[in-house]
Amino acid sequence: EIAELPGFYVRIIPTASSLFDLSKLNLSTRNNVRAYTKDGINQPTPRYNNSILEDMFLEENAEYTGSTFANWKTLQEALVLLKVWARQRTSIYSHDCLNGYLISAILVFLTLDSGGSIINRSMTTRQIFRVAINFFATSKMWSKGLVIQPMKKRTISKEGIAHLLKTFDVAICDVSGHVNLAFRMTKSAFSELQDEAACTLNCLDKCRDGGFEELFMTKVDFGAKFDSCLRINLKGNSKVTALSFCSDDESWRVLEKDVQSLLQQGLTDRTKMIRVLWRSTPSEWNIMDGFSEFGSSPLIVGVMLSLLEKSYSLVDIGPNPENRDEAIKFRKFWGEKAELRRFKDGAIAESTVWETETWERHTIIKRIADYVLSKHLLLRQEDLTHVVDQLDFCLLVGGQDPVSSSGALLEAFDTLAKQLRLLDDVPLKISTVQPLDSAFRHTSVFPPEPHPLAYEKSSQRLPNFAATCVRSLEVMIQLEGSGNWPLDPVAMEKTKSAFLLRIGERYVTSLMNYFLLMFSSHFIG
Structure with a gap:
C-alpha cells in the first residue's frame, strides 16, 4: 500500500564509517x-575528499542532529516551516544551496553556545x-565559518576554519570537525x-497574516524571481563533451x-545577481544507463538587474590603453566588439x-549575453533562448514603440x-509641480504620442486623419503655504x-504674450 502512495519515496543512503584513513x-x-593533474603534477581534491568524509561521518552527524531535535516540538515544527x-x-x-539536512544542521548550530544560543x-x-x-x-558569523560543536568540546582549530573558508565559498564544520x-x-x-531571506523578513513585517500565504503557499520560480531568464541548450556542445569526469568537482x-x-x-555592474543552475540529473535516471543521459536538460540562467541607468547603458568603459595588460585582456575577451574611444571628459579608454x-534598450542584456556565450562557448543562436522580448511586437505602432516619445513628453512637462x-498675479505662488500620470513613469499601457500638428516644423508627412x-x-x-484656507x-x-480658473487664465495670457513677442521679433527681423 505504501508503494502506491504518490510522492512517497524510500531513499537508501550508504555510509562508510570505517573504510578509509582520515590522513589520506x-x-x-x-x-x-589520480587523473586530476596540472602540468603533470597531482592537484589537491578538497571537494572529492570532502564527499568521502561526508559519507564517513553521516551516521555521527545524523545521530547528533536527531538528539537535538528529540523532545523539542517547536524546533521540529520550525524545521518543517523552513523546509516548506x-x-x-x-x-x-x-x-x-540548501537542502533539508543542511537546514536542520544550521538550526542545531543556533542552539549551541558557538552559535550564540539564539x-x-x-x-x-x-x-x-x-x-x-x-x-x-x-548574520556576520558566515564570514567566520560555522562550527557545530560546543565551545568547550571544539576540536577544529582557527587555522582549520580559515583553511575551510579559503578552500570553499561557505564553511559549516560538522560535529566531528x-x-x-x-x-x-x-x-x-x-x-x-x-537576498531571499531579506525579502522574507520584509514580508513577515508588512504582509497580511504575517505573510503566511506569500511565504509558504506561493511558488517562487526563476521567472518570478529574476528580471531576465536565459535557457541554454548544451546537448552535444563541444565544451561539454570535452569535460573530464575525472576531476575534483x-x-x-x-x-x-x-x-x-x-x-x-x-555584464559587470549591470546586474545585481546572476544565478546559473544546471539540473543535469534526469528525474527518472537509471544508474544502469551511466552518464549517457546527463546534460540533456538545458542550463538555466537568472539575471537580476541593478539600477536601470547602469543596466541599460549603451557603453561599457574598459581600461585605459596605457594599462597594457588589462587592455589586452579586455580585447581578448570582447574580440571585435572592443574599440578605443575618446569620451566627452577627454578620457581615452577601451570600450x-x-x-x-x-x-529596445531592455534587450541590451540579451545582446551582451548572446555575444559572450557564443564567442567563448561556441554556442549557436538557436541554443540560446531569452525570456525578455517575446511580446514586444504587441507594443509597436507604425513600426516603433510609442515609448520613444517619452523624452519629448518629459521636456514638455519641464517646460x-x-x-x-x-506665473504672477495669482493669490498664492506655485511652489512645485509634480507628475501623476502613468505616462511619466513609463508604465502607461498606451503611451501618449506627439500630435502631428503640435510642432511648427516637421520632416514627417502629415497624416490624412x-x-x-x-x-x-x-x-x-502645490501652492505656497497659507493659513487663510x-x-x-x-x-x-x-x-x-x-x-485653478485663475491659474488657467494667467497661463493662457502668458502664452499669448509669449507668442506675440515671438511674432513681433520675427516680423521686425
Whole structure:
C-alpha cells in the first residue's frame, strides 16, 4: 500500500564509517583522483575528499542532529516551516544551496553556545523561524565559518576554519570537525539565499497574516524571481563533451562556474545577481544507463538587474590603453566588439558600444549575453533562448514603440512646470509641480504620442486623419503655504476651483504674450 502512495519515496543512503584513513583525505594537500593533474603534477581534491568524509561521518552527524531535535516540538515544527519555505523557492532549494539536512544542521548550530544560543526552548515555532531567516539574511558569523560543536568540546582549530573558508565559498564544520557540510554551496547561491531571506523578513513585517500565504503557499520560480531568464541548450556542445569526469568537482558544476564567470565579466555592474543552475540529473535516471543521459536538460540562467541607468547603458568603459595588460585582456575577451574611444571628459579608454533604439534598450542584456556565450562557448543562436522580448511586437505602432516619445513628453512637462512657477498675479505662488500620470513613469499601457500638428516644423508627412482632441495628463500643483484656507469642505473645493480658473487664465495670457513677442521679433527681423 505504501508503494502506491504518490510522492512517497524510500531513499537508501550508504555510509562508510570505517573504510578509509582520515590522513589520506586531508582537504588541503591530498589528491585522490589520480587523473586530476596540472602540468603533470597531482592537484589537491578538497571537494572529492570532502564527499568521502561526508559519507564517513553521516551516521555521527545524523545521530547528533536527531538528539537535538528529540523532545523539542517547536524546533521540529520550525524545521518543517523552513523546509516548506525553501522548497517553494526552487532556485535556493537546489544542489548548490540548501537542502533539508543542511537546514536542520544550521538550526542545531543556533542552539549551541558557538552559535550564540539564539534559539532556546522558551521560543515559539514562529519565533524560531524568524530567528533562522534573520540569521540567513544578516548574520556576520558566515564570514567566520560555522562550527557545530560546543565551545568547550571544539576540536577544529582557527587555522582549520580559515583553511575551510579559503578552500570553499561557505564553511559549516560538522560535529566531528572533519567535514564541511556546505562544500557544495556556491557564492552566487549563498548571495541569493541572503537576498531571499531579506525579502522574507520584509514580508513577515508588512504582509497580511504575517505573510503566511506569500511565504509558504506561493511558488517562487526563476521567472518570478529574476528580471531576465536565459535557457541554454548544451546537448552535444563541444565544451561539454570535452569535460573530464575525472576531476575534483562534478564536470557539469565546472561548466556552471564557467558560464557564471563569463556572464559576470560581460555584464559587470549591470546586474545585481546572476544565478546559473544546471539540473543535469534526469528525474527518472537509471544508474544502469551511466552518464549517457546527463546534460540533456538545458542550463538555466537568472539575471537580476541593478539600477536601470547602469543596466541599460549603451557603453561599457574598459581600461585605459596605457594599462597594457588589462587592455589586452579586455580585447581578448570582447574580440571585435572592443574599440578605443575618446569620451566627452577627454578620457581615452577601451570600450564596447551597444547601439540600439530607445524602446529596445531592455534587450541590451540579451545582446551582451548572446555575444559572450557564443564567442567563448561556441554556442549557436538557436541554443540560446531569452525570456525578455517575446511580446514586444504587441507594443509597436507604425513600426516603433510609442515609448520613444517619452523624452519629448518629459521636456514638455519641464517646460510647463517652469512656466507655472513663473506665473504672477495669482493669490498664492506655485511652489512645485509634480507628475501623476502613468505616462511619466513609463508604465502607461498606451503611451501618449506627439500630435502631428503640435510642432511648427516637421520632416514627417502629415497624416490624412488626425485626432481632434489631445489626451490630457494629470499633474499635481502645490501652492505656497497659507493659513487663510476655509475649514468647510465645500468652501475648500470652491476655493481650489477658483484658484485653478485663475491659474488657467494667467497661463493662457502668458502664452499669448509669449507668442506675440515671438511674432513681433520675427516680423521686425
